[in-house]
Amino acid sequence: MSDSAASPLTRPLAQVIAAVLAAVLLLTAGIFLGRLVFPVAPSTPSTTSAEAGFARDMQVHHQQAIEMSTIIREKSNNEEIRTLAYDIATAQGQQTGQMYGWLTMWNLPQASAEPSMTWMMQPTLDGSPSDMGSAPHSEMVMPGLATFEQMEELKASTDSPDAIFLELMIAHHLGGVEMAQELLERSTNEVVTSLANKMVLTQKSEITYMNELLSAI
Amino acid sequence: MKPRNSDSPIPPAARKDLTVKQQRAESRAVKVAALKKKQTSEKRNRLIGIVTGIVAAVGVLALIVTVVVTNGTPKVSPDAIEITGLQHYPDTIAGHVEGAVEYEQSPPAGGEHAAAWLNCGIYIEPVPNENAVHALEHGAVWVTYNPDQVTGADLKTLQDSVPSTYSVLSPMPNLQSPVTISAWANQVELDGVDDPRLQDFVNKFWQAGDSPEPGASCSGGVDAPGRIA
Numbered sequence: 262m263s264d265s266a267a268s269p270l271t272r273p274l275a276q277v278i279a280a281v282l283a284a285v286l287l288l289t290a291g292i293f294l295g296r297l298v299f300p301v302a303p304s305t306p307s308t309t310s311a312e313a314g315f316a317r318d319m320q321v322h323h324q325q326a327i328e329m330s331t332i333i334r335e336k337s338n339n340e341e342i343r344t345l346a347y348d349i350a351t352a353q354g355q356q357t358g359q360m361y362g363w364l365t366m367w368n369l370p371q372a373s374a375e376p377s378m379t380w381m382m383q384p385t386l387d388g389s390p391s392d393m394g395s396a397p398h399s400e401m402v403m404p405g406l407a408t409f410e411q412m413e414e415l416k417a418s419t420d421s422p423d424a425i426f427l428e429l430m431i432a433h434h435l436g437g438v439e440m441a442q443e444l445l446e447r448s449t450n451e452v453v454t455s456l457a458n459k460m461v462l463t464q465k466s467e468i469t470y471m472n473e474l475l476s477a478i
Numbered sequence: 479m480k481p482r483n484s485d486s487p488i489p490p491a492a493r494k495d496l497t498v499k500q501q502r503a504e505s506r507a508v509k510v511a512a513l514k515k516k517q518t519s520e521k522r523n524r525l526i527g528i529v530t531g532i533v534a535a536v537g538v539l540a541l542i543v544t545v546v547v548t549n550g551t552p553k554v555s556p557d558a559i560e561i562t563g564l565q566h567y568p569d570t571i572a573g574h575v576e577g578a579v580e581y582e583q584s585p586p587a588g589g590e591h592a593a594a595w596l597n598c599g600i601y602i603e604p605v606p607n608e609n610a611v612h613a614l615e616h617g618a619v620w621v622t623y624n625p626d627q628v629t630g631a632d633l634k635t636l637q638d639s640v641p642s643t644y645s646v647l648s649p650m651p652n653l654q655s656p657v658t659i660s661a662w663a664n665q666v667e668l669d670g671v672d673d674p675r676l677q678d679f680v681n682k683f684w685q686a687g688d689s690p691e692p693g694a695s696c697s698g699g700v701d702a703p704g705r706i707a
Contacts, residue, residue: 274522281529308554320693321643328697361685361693370556371685371692372641374677409599409707 305367311447314380315457316360317373319440322403323353323360326433329407332415333426341474342423345467349430352463359456377403385446405436427475434464434471559682561675563666570663572615572690579608585622585650585658586611587665588688595699600637601648603704612699613646614662617685617692620646621676622660624653628671636671637707644685644696648704662689 306312330346330353337343364371373379407415407429415425441457441464448454570588579590586607595612596605610620621640628636628649636657640647650658655667659676661683666675685692 274525277526278529281533285533324643324695324697327695331698357693368555368557370554370559370681372680374554374681377642 306369306450306453308369308373309375309380311380311383311444312450312453313364313367313369314373314375314378315440315444315448315453316363317371318377318380318403319437319460320357320360320371321377322406322433322437322440323357325406325412326350326353326430326437327357328412329415329426329430329433333422336418336422337426339423339474342426345470345474346426349467356456356460363452380447381440381443383447386449387446403436404439405433407433424475424478427471427478431468431471431475434468438464438468554681556682556686559678561666561678561682563675564679565665567663567665570688575608577608579611581607581611583660583665585620585653585660585665587660588614588662591615595696596646597699597701597705598644598646598696599701599705600640600707601646601702601704602706603648603702604650605646605648605702605704609700609702610646610648613696614660615690616644616694616696617689618644618646618661618696619680619684620648620660621657622648622650622653623657623671624655625649625651627656632671639671639676641680641684645680648702661687664688 327350330350334343334346334350337346361371411429415422415429418425438461441460444457445454445461448457565583565587567583567587571590572588573590574593575590576592579586581589589611591611592606592608593612594609595616596609598613598618614620619641621636623633623636637647656670657668657673657676659666659668659679661679664679664683664687666679668676683689
């Protein structure tokens with residue numbers, strides 16, 4: 262009696278559930294196996310991503326550091342500053358090439374369709390809103406970038422080029438570290454975060470060194 | 479012996495001896511059993527429905543996530559950008575020469591050039607072709623404008639539209655179009671300062687395209703008179 266009431270009704274139900282579960286399991290296993298045999302190419306950053314924005318803006322930032330370093334290397338008689346300038350110019354030139362190469366590999370324009378620093382307005386990985394707020398684009402000056410006038414002053418200086426260079430480059434590096442940290446808050450891309458981390462480390466230590474050089478002048 | 483009607487708790491052989499009370503009880507029992515069967519069947523159908531629904535929902539969600547992740551922002555490949563009126567000069571040669579060069583186009587879109595490149599920036603006076611072409615070799619775009627046609631607010635718009643680095647902006651008297659934008663081996667005449675092809679051209683050719691040395695310096699060369707930024 263109890264058999265005839267329960268089994269004809271629950272058995273088909275159990276069969277249906279089992280069949281559905283088996284289908285889902287098979288599908289999942291199939292997808293994993295497929296991925297294992299034919300790995301899907303990892304999707305690359307989009308043109309409005311933090312990674313692409315960083316790659317473009319940091320190239321501009323680095324290019325100015327290279328220009329400043331080249332200027333002071335020709336002007337300065339201070340061997341320590343000339344060596345530092347050579348170090349910065351060659352290191353940042355190499356890094357600029359890396360970032361150029363990323364954009365090429367990602368099949369993205371080197372040019373940005375958006376104003377510079379727009380990527381810093383994106384929310385961070387932990388979801389907190391951008392501390393850059395919603396400043397109008399016209400006020401978004403790249404952190405640490407020297408103005409046209411400051412560059413002209415460095416080029417024209419005859420009596421104190423070393424001090425002008427160090428002051429400009431310390432500010433420039435502080436801005437560079439800030440930009441790299443903004444990227445690190447927004448990206449999990451290993452290639453990009455690896456370079457950003459190295460920028461933070463080297464530029465911080467160079468800031469300490471430049472402060473020492475500055476106080477010795 | 480198995481009862482003919484499994485719904486009935488009473489074997490048919492016993493029926494003729496039943497009292498009215500027993501007959502009512504039997505009929506009630508039959509109804510209760512039928513109701514129970516119906517309820518169980520409904521319960522089963524509901525469960526099947528729920529399970530199917532959940533599986534379908536998970537499937538749809540997975541599909542949506544996949545689509546969003548892979549197609550979040552459509553790619554804008556520089557190669558895929560098409561520009562109406564684009565002139566391409568595939569046989570552009572490079573090489574350093576002294577003195578003036580006769581260029582095949584005006585403004586020139588590449589060719590032999592001076593040893594020193596023009597520093598990128600905004601100029602309010604015409605710049606020497608031979609130095610500007612060297613900047614094109616380094617990946618710059620060169621935006622020239624007819625100073626009779628582009629003035630005041632239009633000029634300000636143009637100054638704000640060119641990239642902050644790797645671009646030269648300069649007037650060129652008697653220019654045929656209001657604005658012309660050039661990169662190495664490529665050029666397009668624009669209808670005005672708000673022609674959308676300017677940004678398309680920048681996206682396609684700025685520090686890219688056919689320039690032989692993109693990323694080579696666009697500072698540390700020579701300034702021409704009238705550089706304001």
